[in-house]
Amino acid sequence: MKVLLIGSGGREHALAWKIAASPVLTRLYCAPGNPGIAKVAECVALDPANHAQIVAFCKENAIDFVVVGPEAPLVAGIADELRAAGILVFGPSKAAARLEGSKGFTKDLCARFEIPTGAYQRFTQADAAKAYVRQQGVPIVVKADGLAAGKGVVVAFELQEALDAVDACFSGAFGGAGAEVVVEEYLDGEEASFFCLCDGKTALPFGTAQDHKRVGEGDTGVNTGGMGAYSPAPVMPQAMIDRTMRELIEPTMRGMAEIGAPFSGILFAGLMITKDGPKLIEYNTRFGDPETQVLMLRLKDDLLLLLKAAADGMLDQVSVRWNDEPALTVVMAARDYPAAPEKGSVIRGLDSAAADGSVEIFHAGTAEKDGELVANGGRVLNVTASGRTVAEAQAAAYAAIAKIDWPEGFYRRDIGWRAIEREKTAAL
Numbered sequence: 001m002k003v004l005l006i007g008s009g010g011r012e013h014a015l016a017w018k019i020a021a022s023p024v025l026t027r028l029y030c031a032p033g034n035p036g037i038a039k040v041a042e043c044v045a046l047d048p049a050n051h052a053q054i055v056a057f058c059k060e061n062a063i064d065f066v067v068v069g070p071e072a073p074l075v076a077g078i079a080d081e082l083r084a085a086g087i088l089v090f091g092p093s094k095a096a097a098r099l100e101g102s103k104g105f106t107k108d109l110c111a112r113f114e115i116p117t118g119a120y121q122r123f124t125q126a127d128a129a130k131a132y133v134r135q136q137g138v139p140i141v142v143k144a145d146g147l148a149a150g151k152g153v154v155v156a157f158e159l160q161e162a163l164d165a166v167d168a169c170f171s172g173a174f175g176g177a178g179a180e181v182v183v184e185e186y187l188d189g190e191e192a193s194f195f196c197l198c199d200g201k202t203a204l205p206f207g208t209a210q211d212h213k214r215v216g217e218g219d220t221g222v223n224t225g226g227m228g229a230y231s232p233a234p235v236m237p238q239a240m241i242d243r244t245m246r247e248l249i250e251p252t253m254r255g256m257a258e259i260g261a262p263f264s265g266i267l268f269a270g271l272m273i274t275k276d277g278p279k280l281i282e283y284n285t286r287f288g289d290p291e292t293q294v295l296m297l298r299l300k301d302d303l304l305l306l307l308k309a310a311a312d313g314m315l316d317q318v319s320v321r322w323n324d325e326p327a328l329t330v331v332m333a334a335r336d337y338p339a340a341p342e343k344g345s346v347i348r349g350l351d352s353a354a355a356d357g358s359v360e361i362f363h364a365g366t367a368e369k370d371g372e373l374v375a376n377g378g379r380v381l382n383v384t385a386s387g388r389t390v391a392e393a394q395a396a397a398y399a400a401i402a403k404i405d406w407p408e409g410f411y412r413r414d415i416g417w418r419a420i421e422r423e424k425t426a427a428l
Contacts, residue, residue: 007069010364036363146177
C-alpha cells in the first residue's frame with residue numbers, strides 16, 4: 001500500500017514511525033515532513049493548505065491511502081476533496097471537523113444531545129462577553145471559537161485576566177479564530193485525553209493519556225500546545241472509559257450522524273474527570289500532540305490497518321491491543337516558547353540519546369541547515385520512553401535528554417508527576 005501522510009510535527013513523526021513498521025506498506029510519503037520523518041519516509045515539498053496540489057500528487061503517484069495529521073487542512077475540507085477525487089483518506093469531512101474548528105458548534109451539539117460539559121455562552125461582541133464574565137465571576141474559561149494552535153484558551157482565576165482574554169480575542173491576537181468567543185464554566189477535577197477511532201457508525205476506544213499544558217513546572221505559567229504526556233491515564237480505568245463512551249462518545253456519534261455530518265477519523269476528547277463524572281472540555285478531530293507519541297510506543301497492532309479499517313467503515317471487525325508498560329514523552333522547546341521561540345540553534349547528540357532501546361526521539365520542529373540539525377519551531381523534540389512504571393519511563397526520558405547538546409532548549413523536569421505520586425502511594 002502506498003501511503004501519503006500529511007504534516008510535519010512530532011505527531012506526524014510518531015505516526016510515520018508506526019506506519020513504517022506495517023508489513024502491508026510498500027511506500028510512505030510525508031508532506032512536507034521533517035528531518036526525523038525523513039528517516040522512515042520520503043518527504044515531499046507539498047503545502048498541506050494547497051489541496052489541489054495534494055490531490056494531484058496522489059493521482060500522479062498512485063497513492064492508495066492518505067492520513068491527515070494536523071487539524072487546519074481537515075477544518076478546511078481536505079478530506080472532502082480527496083474523497084471527491086476517489087482517494088481513500090483517514091480524517092473527518094469539513095462538516096464533521098467543526099467539532100474542533102468551532103468550540104461554539106461543539107458546545108451547541110452538547111446542549112442539544114445532552115452531552116456532559118460546562119455551562120457556556122457564545123459572544124461576537126466584547127462588551128457582552130465582559131458583562132457575562134462579571135456576572136459569572138471567576139474562575140472562568142475564555143476561548144477563541146476557532147483554531148488557535150492550542151493557544152486561544154485562558155483559564156482565568158482573576159477577573160482582570162478574564163477581561164483581558166476577551167479583549168485579546170476580539171483585538172485579533174488569534175486572527176480569525178477570535179472573531180467569536182466562548183465563555184464557559186470552570187470545571188474542577190483532573191484532566192485526561194481519550195481517543196476513539198471512528199468510521200461514522202462505530203467508535204472504537206483508542207487509548208488514554210494525560211498531558212501537561214502549562215509551560216512551567218508544577219503546572220504553572222501559560223498554556224502551551226503541550227509540554228509532555230504519558231499513557232495510560234490512571235484517572236481513566238476501564239469503568240471510566242465505559243462511562244465516557246456511554247455518556248459522551250456514543251451520543252456525539254449519534255448526534256453528528258443526525259445532523260448529516262457522520263464522524264470518521266480520530267475523535268480526541270479532552271476530558272475533565274469531575275466528582276460528578278466525565279465532562280467534555282473540548283473535542284479535537286485529529287491525533288493529539290504530544291499524546292500520539294506515547295500512544296504509538298504502546299500500540300501493539302498494525303496502525304496502518306486500523307486507520308484503513310476506519311476509512312473503509314469496518315471498525316466493527318477489528319480490535320486494539322496495547323502494551324501494558326506505560327510510556328512518557330518530554331517536550332524540548334525553544335527558548336521563549338510559547339511567546340516568540342528562537343529558531344536556528346544547533347542540536348547535537350540525538351544518536352547517543354536514542355541509543356537506549358526504550359527511547360524514541362520524535363522531531364516536532366526541526367530543520368537541516370549546513371549539515372546540522374537546527375531548531376525550527378516552538379516545540380522542537382519529543383523525547384519518549386517506556387518502562388515498567390511511569391517513574392521508570394520518566395527516568396529513561398530524562399537520561400536521554402541529558403545526552404542532548406542543545407543549550408538553547410528547555411523542558412519541564414516534572415512530566416508524569418501526578419502518576420508517579422499515585423505509584424508511590426500504591427507502593428505504601
